[in-house]
Amino acid sequence: MPIAILVVGIAGMLGIKATAQDSEEKKPVDTRPNISYQAIQPTDHTVIISGNGEIKPKESTALSAQVSGEVESLHPNFVAGGLVKRGDVLFTIEKDAYEAAVWQAESELSRAQAALIEEQARANVAKREAKNLPKVNVTDLYLRKPQLLSAQAAVKSAQARLKLAQRDLNDTTVRAPYDALIIMRNIGVGQFVNRGIEVARLNNIETAELVFPVAGFDAVFLPDNIVGANATLHARNIDKTTRKGSITRDLGIVDSNTRMSQLVVEINDPYGLISDAEPLKFGTFVDVQFKGITIENVYKLPQTLVNNRRVWVVDNENKLRIKNVTVLREEGKYFYIDSGLEPNDKVVMTLPEYPLDGMEVKITNDKNEVVATPTASDSQSE
Structure with missing residues (x-):
C-alpha cells in the first residue's frame, strides 16, 4: 500500500506540472516596452536675455577747495x-578775508559808477554847447565820448571784480x-x-549703473531699439534683493577678449534714500534679465528630451520614430525648436532603455496631454 500511494502521488505531480507547462506555453507574452508621450503644439515665445555685472556709481567726483x-x-x-x-x-x-574783498569791490564799483555819472553830465553839457558851434569844431573829443566810454569800462571792470569776490566768498x-x-x-x-587741492571723493547715489556683456548668440535676439527697455536685477547677496532698472545705452564696442558687446542698465535711488526700495550697494554683483524679441511658431521642450539635436516621437502605429530638429535657442532647462517637428507630434517622455527606430511600444498614458503654451512671464520665471 505505501508503494502504491507513492506511485500515485508522483504520477499526479507529473500530470499537474505538464498541464501548467502547456498553459504557460499557450499564453502569449507582450514584450513591448512601456512609454508615455505628450502631444506638442507650436507657440510664440518672448526671449529672455540674461547677463550679470557689478553695481557702480554713474558719477564719481573728486571734490576740491x-x-x-x-x-x-x-x-x-x-x-x-x-x-x-x-x-x-x-x-x-574762514570767510573774513573774502568778505573784506567783497566790500572793497563794492566800494570800487560805487566810485566807478559815480565817475560815470559825472562824465555823463559833462557829456550832456558839451552836447548842449555844441549846438551853438560850427559843426567842424564839434568832435568826439569835444563831446567827451572817449571819456564816457572809459568811465563805462571802469564800471564794468568794477562789476567783474565784485562778481569774482562774491564767487570766492560763496566758495x-x-x-x-x-x-x-x-x-x-x-x-x-x-x-x-x-x-x-582734493579734499574728498564722492559717489553719486541718485543713480547707479550696471555694465554687462551680451554674448553673440544672445545679440541676435536683441530688439531693434533697446534703449528704454525694462530690466530686472537680482542681487547675489544674503537678502537676494530684487530691483528694477532700464537699459540706457549700448557702449558701442565689442570687447576684444570676449567678443561680446556691452549694455548699460541704470538704477534710480540705489541706496533707497527717497523710496522704500531695498538698498543696492555699490560693488554688489547682480544678475540682470530683460525681454528680447518674440520668436514665433517654436516648440518648447525640456533639454532632457533632446539628444544630439534629435527627438523621439511615437507614430500612429505605436512605433518609435526619431526626428532631427533645429534648436533655435536654449533658455534654462528648455530648448526652443523651430524646425523638425510638426503640430500634434507625440514626443516620447519616457524612453525604453535601448530605443530603436521602428520599435513597437506600449502606451501607458491614457490622456493625450498637450505641452502647455509658455507665456513671457513663465519664461522669465524659468
Whole structure:
C-alpha cells in the first residue's frame, strides 16, 4: 500500500506540472516596452536675455577747495561711508578775508559808477554847447565820448571784480553737488587748505549703473531699439534683493577678449534714500534679465528630451520614430525648436532603455496631454 500511494502521488505531480507547462506555453507574452508621450503644439515665445555685472556709481567726483583758507566746520555725515543730501553744507572755510574783498569791490564799483555819472553830465553839457558851434569844431573829443566810454569800462571792470569776490566768498561754503556717499575725506577742522587741492571723493547715489556683456548668440535676439527697455536685477547677496532698472545705452564696442558687446542698465535711488526700495550697494554683483524679441511658431521642450539635436516621437502605429530638429535657442532647462517637428507630434517622455527606430511600444498614458503654451512671464520665471 505505501508503494502504491507513492506511485500515485508522483504520477499526479507529473500530470499537474505538464498541464501548467502547456498553459504557460499557450499564453502569449507582450514584450513591448512601456512609454508615455505628450502631444506638442507650436507657440510664440518672448526671449529672455540674461547677463550679470557689478553695481557702480554713474558719477564719481573728486571734490576740491575752490579757495584757500582754514576749515571752520564739517558736516557730521562728512565722513567715509556717510550719506549726504544734495545741497548739504559739507564744510566751510574762514570767510573774513573774502568778505573784506567783497566790500572793497563794492566800494570800487560805487566810485566807478559815480565817475560815470559825472562824465555823463559833462557829456550832456558839451552836447548842449555844441549846438551853438560850427559843426567842424564839434568832435568826439569835444563831446567827451572817449571819456564816457572809459568811465563805462571802469564800471564794468568794477562789476567783474565784485562778481569774482562774491564767487570766492560763496566758495567758502562747500555743498554736496548731489545725493552722495562719502568715499574718502582728508581734511579736518582747523586745517588750512589750498585752492585746487582734493579734499574728498564722492559717489553719486541718485543713480547707479550696471555694465554687462551680451554674448553673440544672445545679440541676435536683441530688439531693434533697446534703449528704454525694462530690466530686472537680482542681487547675489544674503537678502537676494530684487530691483528694477532700464537699459540706457549700448557702449558701442565689442570687447576684444570676449567678443561680446556691452549694455548699460541704470538704477534710480540705489541706496533707497527717497523710496522704500531695498538698498543696492555699490560693488554688489547682480544678475540682470530683460525681454528680447518674440520668436514665433517654436516648440518648447525640456533639454532632457533632446539628444544630439534629435527627438523621439511615437507614430500612429505605436512605433518609435526619431526626428532631427533645429534648436533655435536654449533658455534654462528648455530648448526652443523651430524646425523638425510638426503640430500634434507625440514626443516620447519616457524612453525604453535601448530605443530603436521602428520599435513597437506600449502606451501607458491614457490622456493625450498637450505641452502647455509658455507665456513671457513663465519664461522669465524659468
